[in-house]
Amino acid sequence: MRTNYISTVSFLNTPRASMNRLQSDLNKANYESTNEGRYADVGLQLGYRTGLALDLHQGLDDIDEQVKRNALTSARLDSTYQVLNQVRLDGEAFLGTVMPGKLTGDSASTVTEGATAKLTALIGQLNSQIGGQYLFGGINSSRTPIENFDSTAVTPSPKDAFLQAFQTAFGFAPGTPQSSTITAAQMQTFLADTGGFGQLFSDSQWKATWSKASDTPIQSEIARNETVDTSVSANTQSLRQLAMLYTLGSSIGLSSLSSATQDVVYDKMRSLAGSATWGITTVQADVGAVQARIKAIGEQMDIKKTILSTGVKNFEYGDWAEAGSRVKSLTAQMEVAYSLTNQVNKLNLFDYIR
Amino acid sequence: MSLSVALNTARGSLLSNGIQTDTVSRNVTGVGDASYSRKVASLVTTDGPVRVVVARVSNTALFDKMIGSTSELAGRQAILDGLTKLEETVGDTQADGSVAAKVSALNQALSNAANQPNDSNLAKAAVAAAKDLALALNRASGTVQAARKNADDEIGDSVLTINDLLVQFDKANKAVMNGTVTGTDISDALDNRDKILAQLSQQVGITTVVRANNDMAIYADNGSPLYDKIARSVTFAPTSAFAAGTTGNAVFIDGVQVTGSGSKMPLQAGRIVGQMAVRDEIAVTYQAQLDAIAGGLITAFAETDKDNPTTGTALAGLLTYTGGPTLPALGQTGLAASIRVNPKADPAQGGDPFTLRDGGMNAGAQYQYNASGAAAFSDHLRAVQTALRADRTFPSNSELPLSTSVMTAAQSSASWLEASRKAASGRVDTESAVLSSASTALSNVTGVNRDDEIARMLELEKSYAASAKLISTVNAMLQSLLDAVR
DSSP states (O other): OOSSOHHHHHHHHHHHHHHHHHHHHHHHHHHHTTTBBBSSSHHHGGGHHHHHHHHHHHHHHHHHHHHHHHHHHHHHHHHHHHHHHHHHHHHHHHHTTTSGGOTTTTHHHHHEEEEEEEHHHHHHHHEEEEEEEETTTTTTSSSSSSSTTTTTSSSSOOOHHHHHHHHHHHSOOOSSGGGGGGGGHHHHHSSSSSSSHHHHTTTHHHHIIIIIOSOEEEEEEEEOOOOEEEOOTTHHHHHHHHHHHHHHHHHHHHGGOOOOOHHHHHHHHHHHHHHHHHHHHHHHOOOOOHHHHHHHHHHHHHHHHHHHHHHHHHHHHHHHHHHHHHHHHHHHHHHHHHHHHHHHHOOOOHHOOO | OOOHHHHHHHHHHHHHHHHHHHHHHHHHHHHHHHTTOOOEEEEEEEESSEEEEEEEOOOOHHHHHHHHHHHHHHHHHHHHHHHHHHHHOOTOOOOOTTTHHHHHHHHHHHHHHHOOOOOHHHHHHHHHHHHHHHHHHHHHHHHHHHHHHHHHHHHOOOOOHHHHHHHHHHHHHHHHHHHHTTTOOHOOOOOOHHHHHHHHHHHHHEEEEEGGGGGGGEEETSOOOEEEEEOOOOOEEOOOOOOOOOOOOOEEEETTOOOHHHHSOOOOOEEEEEHHIIIIIIHHHHHHHHHHHHHHHHHHBBBOOSSSTTTSOOOSEEEOOTTTBBOTTTOOTHHHHHHHOTTOOGGGOOOOOOHHHHSSSSSSSSBBTTTOTTTTHHHHHHHHHHHHSOEOOGGGGGTSOEEEOOHHHHHHHHHHHHHHHHHHHHHHHHHHHHHHHHHHHHHHHHHHOOHHHHHHHHHHHHHHHHHHHHHHHHHHHHHHHHHOOO
16 A cells, blocks of 8 residues: 655655765865865775875985985085196196296296195195095095195105105205206106106005095985996096196205206106196096086986876876865755755644644 | 444444554654664454554565675674774875885985985984884884784674673563463564664674564574574683784684684674674784885895805894894794884994994994995995895785885885775775665665654544544433433
8 A cells, every 4th residue: 555655764864864975075075175186085095006106205205305415416526526627727837837938947946836835735625525525535535535745644654755765766865965966867767657756656655655535436326226426536547646746846856956857857747747637637527427417317307206296196186176166066965955854854744734 | 233232332443543542652652763663553353343453564574684784884894994993004195104105214314325424414314214114113013913902802892792682682582472472562572672683783694583483593694593592602712912923712603613714604794704804814914014024124124244145144234123133034923013223223222323334233244344444335325225126025925016125015015905995995885875775675664654643643533533423422322212211
C-alpha cells in the first residue's frame, strides 16, 4: 500500500546531513582561495606523487644554496684575478726598467731599489686573503702561503738561503768589493736552472724556504657534478719566476758587479720578467674562463628555477579562480540547505488539522 | 443479533482503539530515535470481538546490509586514522619537516661546507643538520611505535567492548525468547537486541542466524561463533610497549586465533581488523622504511679504509647507532630509533666538527683522509655527498625501490605513505556513502513518519467517537425499550 513511505528521521536529516559535507568542502575551498589555490591537504591530493613534490622543493632549495655558494666562489675568483693583474702590471713595469735602452751606468742602484720594493709588494699580494682563506694557498688555505723575504719563521729564510747559495758559488757575500771579480761565465753558471741560484727556486727548495702553499688547488662544485679549480697556487711557475726576478734584482749586489757580468744579470732578468708576465696572462685567462662559466651557470639556474617553480605550482596548486567560485557556489548551497532544514522542520500536520 | 452483542462489540472496539492509540504514542516517542522500529497494531478479526496484535516493522536484508557496512567503515576508518597519525612524520611538502627534506638539508649543508672547508661554522652547521636528521628519524620511529601501541590499546578496548556487548546481548536475547514463548509484545526487546548488534558490528564483522523461539546466534564474519546459546569469550593480551620488531598478540575467539598470519580464517571487517592492519602491516612497513633509510644514511656516511677501498673495513662516520661503529646489516631493525650523530664530530659532546672534513672519527691512519691537514681539503666532503646520491640496496620488505639513493628512498617513503592515505581516505568516503544510503533505506522502511502517526491518531479519534456513539445509541435504544415496558 505505502510505496513512498519515508521516516521522519531521514526526512529531517537529509538536508542537514549534506550540511556537514558542504561545510568541510567550504572549509577546503576557503583555504584554497586564500592561499593562491594551494590545496588544503597537499599530501592527500598528491598521493604517490608527494615524493616528486618534495624533490621539486629540494631542487629549489638546492639552487638557492648553489647560487649563494657560487657568489662566494666568484668573489674569490674576482680577487684572485685582480691580484694577478696587479702583479703582472708590476712585472711589466719592472721589465721596462731593465730594457737595454733604459740602462745607464747608474741604473744598478735604481734597479736594486725597484726590485726590493717590488719583492715586498709581490709577497704582500700573494698573501691576500678573503673570508679567512688565503687566495694563493691552494687547499692549504689557512696558512700564509709565502714567507717574508727575511722571515724568522723558517731557517734558512729566503734571504739567508740566497746568501748561502751565493757564498757557496763564489766564496764571498754579495755586494762585497770582491764581486767585481765574478766573470760573466761564472755568473751564467750560477743563474742557470741547474746553478746555485736556479736551484733555490726548484720545487723542493721553494717549498722548504719560500712557500707553504699546496699545489692542490681549491675545487668548488659550481653546479651539480661540475667541479672546477677555483684557486691559483703561489707555487705556479710564473709567480715563482717573479719572486726569482725580484730576488735577483734586490740581492745580487748589482752595482758591485762588473759591467759584463751585470749584462748577464740584466739578460736573465729580462728573460724571467718576459716569461713570468706572459705566464700570468695564461693563468688569468684560466681564471676568467671559470668566472664566465659561473656566470653562465647562474643564468641556467635562473631558468631551472623557473621550471621547478612551475612544477611545484602544477603539483600543489589548483585553479585559484575555480576555488573562489567554488566558495561562492558552496555558500549558496549551504544557504539552500539551511533554508530547507528550516522549512522542513516547520512542516507539521498538526498546524493544518486544527 | 441482539443489542447486547452490539454493545459488547462496541466495547471491544474501544479496547482495541486504546491499544492502537498506545502504539501511536509509542511510535511518536520513537520519531527521533534512528534505531527505533515502527510498531504496527493490526486488527485481527476472529469470531466475536476484534483482537489487536502488535508487530514491529523490520527488514533483515537492509539491516544486514547496514551492519555489514558499519563494520567495513569502522575498519577503514581505523586504517585512515592510523595513516593520518603516521602522516605527521611527513607533513606539508612546504614545511620541510619530512625525513626527505632533512636529508636534502643535510646535503646542502655538506655542499656549503665543501665550498669553504676551512670555515668551522659551516662544518658545525653540517653536523647540526645531521643531528636534525637523526632526531627527525628518531621522532618518526617514535610516532610509528606510538601508533602501533595506540592500535594495540584500541584492539584491547574493542575486545572488552565485544565481551560487554555479548553479555548485554545474552539478556536481550533471553527477553525476546521469553516474550515469544509467553506470547507478549516483544517488539521493544527486538529493538533492543538489534541495537546491540549494531554496536557489535562496529567492532567486528558479524552474521546472525535466527532459530526457534526467535533465539539468535551471532557469528563473526570468519565463522567463529560469538554467541550461540551463551556468550563465547573473546580474548586478547595487550602488549605493554612497542619497539621496531615487536610482534603484537592476536585476538582469539573461543580459543581460536582469528587475526594475524597464524589464523586459518581471519576476520574480514570491523575496527579490530583495521587496527590490526595498522599495527601489523602499515606501521611495520613504514618502520622498515625508516630503518632502511637510517641504515642507508649510516652506510653513506661511513668512513672507508682509504688504503684498501675494496677490502678494508668501513666503520660508521658522522651518523652512527647503538651498535656502531660496525656498519649495520641490510634490513636491520630499530636503526631509525637509535641513529644519532657521532659524538666525535659533535661539538656539543666535545667532538670536532672538522672530522667531517678530515675523517678520523675512527682510530687508525686508514681513516685519516686529510694527511697534510690542509684547511681547504674538500675531497672527503664531496665523497660523502657522492655516497648520499649513490644507489644502494634496500630490503624488499620496506616496499622502497630495491636499488636507489638514500635521498630518493626518503622521498619514495613519503610517497608511499601519502598514496596509502589517499587510498584509505577514498575507501572511507565510498563506504560512508554506502552506509549512509543503507541507513536511509533502513530508516525509510522501519522508521516512524510523524505525520503518518498523526493521521492515524485522527483516524483512531474518529473510530473512538463512532464506538462511543454506538454505545450511547444502544444505550438510548435500551432506554426507550425500558421506558416502553414501564
